[in-house]
Amino acid sequence: MKDNLGWIVAGVILLIIVISCVLSSGKKKESENVEIMDGKHNVVIKVKNYGDIYLELDADIAPITVTNFIYLVNKNFYDGLTFHRIIKGFMLQGGDPSGNGTGGSATTIKGEFVNNGVENSISHERGVISMARSSDMNSASSQFFIVHKDSKFLDGDYAAFGHVTKGMEVVDKIVEEVGTTEDTLISKSFQPVIESIKVVEE
Numbered sequence: 001m002k003d004n005l006g007w008i009v010a011g012v013i014l015l016i017i018v019i020s021c022v023l024s025s026g027k028k029k030e031s032e033n034v035e036i037m038d039g040k041h042n043v044v045i046k047v048k049n050y051g052d053i054y055l056e057l058d059a060d061i062a063p064i065t066v067t068n069f070i071y072l073v074n075k076n077f078y079d080g081l082t083f084h085r086i087i088k089g090f091m092l093q094g095g096d097p098s099g100n101g102t103g104g105s106a107t108t109i110k111g112e113f114v115n116n117g118v119e120n121s122i123s124h125e126r127g128v129i130s131m132a133r134s135s136d137m138n139s140a141s142s143q144f145f146i147v148h149k150d151s152k153f154l155d156g157d158y159a160a161f162g163h164v165t166k167g168m169e170v171v172d173k174i175v176e177e178v179g180t181t182e183d184t185l186i187s188k189s190f191q192p193v194i195e196s197i198k199v200v201e202e
Contacts, residue, residue: 037067042165042200047083048193051170053146054200055129057162061122062112065131065140065161072105072142073197082191085145086179092171093132093145094194100185104141111137114156122160124151127168130160148175 037059045053059066072078083094084101096103109131112118116137124130124147132143140159147154148171154160164171174192 034067034071036063037070038063041066041070043070043073043197044200045078045167045197046195047170047174048195050174050192051167053167053170054165055162056165057129058122059161061120062159062161064109065112065159068107068109068140069144069161070199073199076196077105077142078194078197081194082188083174083178083194084186084191085183086175086186086192087148087183088175088179088181089149090151091145091147092174092179092192093143094192095132095143097142099188099191101143104143108136108139108141111140112159112161113137118159120156120160122163124154124158124160125163126150127164127171128160129162129164130154130158133158146171148172148179 041057057066083092084099085093113120128147131140133140
């Protein structure tokens, strides 16, 4: 009886390992199908009732991050999502399908910053766009933030990947009207809506 139980346990463990391998290989295959970008790319974030924020993304400095962001943009992933975390004098964060800071897309990417072994020369100055993440350095997914005021203390720990070229007055207006002075979640009814993010190659 003990021998049979041992074989059953071993079989269950083997099944779990096989399922895990299949799931991880499927996830890896999905990422391999996306060609890593280079060069500069322009996007516009249309924020309902506020206006347009234009950004230039730098895939020469953060190729994985830009590729992931553009991939989600082209899938219309961000359309209808919100900015859920807005802190005066710091930044505004959005791109979470759950609207509370816990969600993301189906995949995560490598964090392209110095303390994760990747050179990144973009400093977190006013107008820079960067990726949000958890304590896991490779947990960035869809959530991003735009720096409202210089926050260079983030350099080396977060993957900055571009900057605002036009529309910082929109960022300022959002922060002034909706932002908080403490790190708290913006109430759902007050979260500014991202009508769309579109690529505008120039």
